[in-house]
Amino acid sequence: MSAEWTLSGFGDEIDPDPVVQLAVMEAIGASHIEVRSAWGINVVDLDEDAVERLASLLSQRAFGVSAVASPIGKVDVSLPVDHEVGRLERVIKVAHALNTRNIRVFSFYRAGHRSAADVRDDVMTRMRALADLAEREGVMLLHENEKGIYGDTPERVLDLVETVGSPSLRLAWDNANFVQVGCRPFTEGWSMLNGYVDYLQVKDAIAASGEIVPAGEGDGELAETLTALRDGGYTGFASLEPHLASAHELGGFSGPRAFGDAARAFRGLAGELGIDLR
Template identity: 60%
Template sequence: MTVTEPSATAPTGTVRWDLSGFGDEIDADPRVQAAVMRALGASHIEVRSAWGTNIVDLSEEQLAELKSVLDEAGLKVSAIASPIGKVDVALPVDHEVERLGRALRAAEVLGAPYIRIFSFYYEGKAPEEVRDAVIERMTALARRAEGTGVTLVHENEKDIFGDIPERVHDLVTAVDSPALKLAWDPANFVQVGVKPFTQGYELLRPHVVYLQVKDALFADGTVVPAGEGDGEVLATVEALRDSGYTGFASLEPHLAEGFALGGFSGPYAFGVAARAFAKVLASAGVEAN
């Protein structure tokens, strides 16, 4: 069964989204990643690492080999899941701009339209103390991406400046660049005490161009399959559908373990997450492949 198969009682919809997912949550080997994504009916993959090496650290030879593997499997790349911005804001501006250059090169080789980024750690300080420094760095990143044909998508995540809807909105509007948009991650909002759809959707929807799929529980922040937590995933999917969203839905299950620069699920748990999201999509009358 692919993740696009609707239930017998679900409405049949004509809205279609492109299904993707974080391949390294399946396995370190991109051939295994690709095989599982294709088995789940996906047309795309999101690349964070391959052979245990982060995307910004892959050599030109490795990028070429990765491109060959994905082409052979018939998969396109939805996004480069970079670690850009997952560093302390005290580092010099050029630190992440230089690393973004490597992510842009990976996007060029792999044909990815998006690069995921973050808005900096700031341990021991209040958000308002670091706001100007964050905006300066995010602006520099956006300017570097402008004219490349690649759009940076900021992921809301705990412990960075852009964790709650108000600060995410402040960030994207202050930078005000066509090269900086938003990825929507409901689980991450839950983990900072936010009801994603209720408290953030209306404010952020004009800037959202990418959907990351995972859910979580308010009780303890545990990540669960989409639709089984407090992330208001169905309400968000329905609203995106009604707004004319036709972009990517990228599975990032985090069902086995999580760590600072990513997470892991394994093939079986990744499939569990995909089938759970398929139920959400079927309820909303959305097809994904």
């Protein structure tokens, strides 16, 4: 079988300057970019002038935006509901200006003494409020299975999407993040979650250490996942998030050279499976 997917990637993993980001993305054969920050400023804090400037750069280079990689939900669940709803309102304005419906979100951190069960109801209340706003504004929230948030294991991710039950809440699948919480992504998670997956974030990890590595070089079962997506008729985005130089709470960094290495590794793996990345 064969498939054609749209290649994208987190521009700020390359360089803080969008001009450099776009040049490298173009060099690896991509026509889309995922926007997490520009000029060192996170999307939730970009002012209108900066957003307009960024939109102009994208238009000049004929680039689309696969998603806005927001930090919504990467805060403690004890904060008031309106805290993240207000921040999402700002991110939605950015998404509209950059002509994308897709917004990455998370399902909240918790204090060390609190279990996932302790915060479940608070998480669901907050995610439902975010989904309500997304439905009104015509955007799609893509939940990433980040380590340490409520939805970091397949079982809790399933609980989240089924409990919220919103057509505006779907999944951004990240194999490496599942590895880092002790899960075999495809073996233990794919069958229960694949019906909710709308977006692929591409990185891999080694189970023994949690180290992030290029696609196909770790324990993330990337080949199995890509094959299942291909055979299931997936035609969406594959967004590179290599984290090959560093990772931190709000993102990661690779630099132009390592980002290029990550792109070549992913292209090689995809090509072996008959997946054409455009």
